[in-house]
Amino acid sequence: MTQSVIDSSDQVLANFIAVYSQLGKDNLVDLEAIYHPNIVFEDPAHRIEGWDALHEYFAQLYSNITSCDFQIHHSLVDENQAFVQWTMTFSHPDIEKGKPRTVEGCTRLELDNDKVVFHRDYFDLGEMIYEGVPFLGKVIRHIKTRLGQ
Numbered sequence: 001m002t003q004s005v006i007d008s009s010d011q012v013l014a015n016f017i018a019v020y021s022q023l024g025k026d027n028l029v030d031l032e033a034i035y036h037p038n039i040v041f042e043d044p045a046h047r048i049e050g051w052d053a054l055h056e057y058f059a060q061l062y063s064n065i066t067s068c069d070f071q072i073h074h075s076l077v078d079e080n081q082a083f084v085q086w087t088m089t090f091s092h093p094d095i096e097k098g099k100p101r102t103v104e105g106c107t108r109l110e111l112d113n114d115k116v117v118f119h120r121d122y123f124d125l126g127e128m129i130y131e132g133v134p135f136l137g138k139v140i141r142h143i144k145t146r147l148g149q
Contacts, residue, residue: 012111013075013082020070020086025062028055036115043121066091066098082109088123 012034019030032051041048041057048054062068068090075084084107091100105123109116 008114009077009080009082009111012114012116013077013084013109016082016109016116017072017075017084020084021072023068023070025059028058028062031055031058034116035119036112036117039115039117039119041119044123044125064092066093067100080111082111083107084109 016034019034023030032055035051035054037051038049039051039054041054046057048057068088071087071089073085073087075082077083085105086107087102087104089100089102091098095101103123105121107122108118108120110118
């Protein structure tokens with residue numbers, strides 16, 4: 001691997017972190033600077049292909065939430081791949097009466113030509129959504145407790 005590939009990957013990761021650290025409904029257009037037009041985005045609930053579809057997904061997501069902030073803890077880049085550990089704090093009016101919820105997660109990125117071409121988020125969907133729903137949250141927390149015994 002050449003030094004220029006390392007420098008380029010470091011810069012793509014730095015740009016990714018900068019955008020997500022400030023991301024909000026008023027600056028979703030900033031995502032276009034980091035994602036390749038043929039981006040593939042995956043998380044526990046979605047698989048989205050292409051920049052237009054991803055932008056639509058984020059626009060819909062941010063129209064439904066009250067707030068969403070990312071705190072980046074650690075990052076690692078190696079050749080054309082990067083990993084980011086983060087905490088997301090968000091509020092949604094239909095989840096736990098709009099109280100802020102916190103979810104720990106990790107993102108794996110594949111990089112090409114100074115852009116992110118693949119983005120995979122890993123997090124506990126139950127912690128994010130289901131545990132904030134009355135009754136269902138109690139059931140899921142009980143199951144997790146039982147599994148941990």
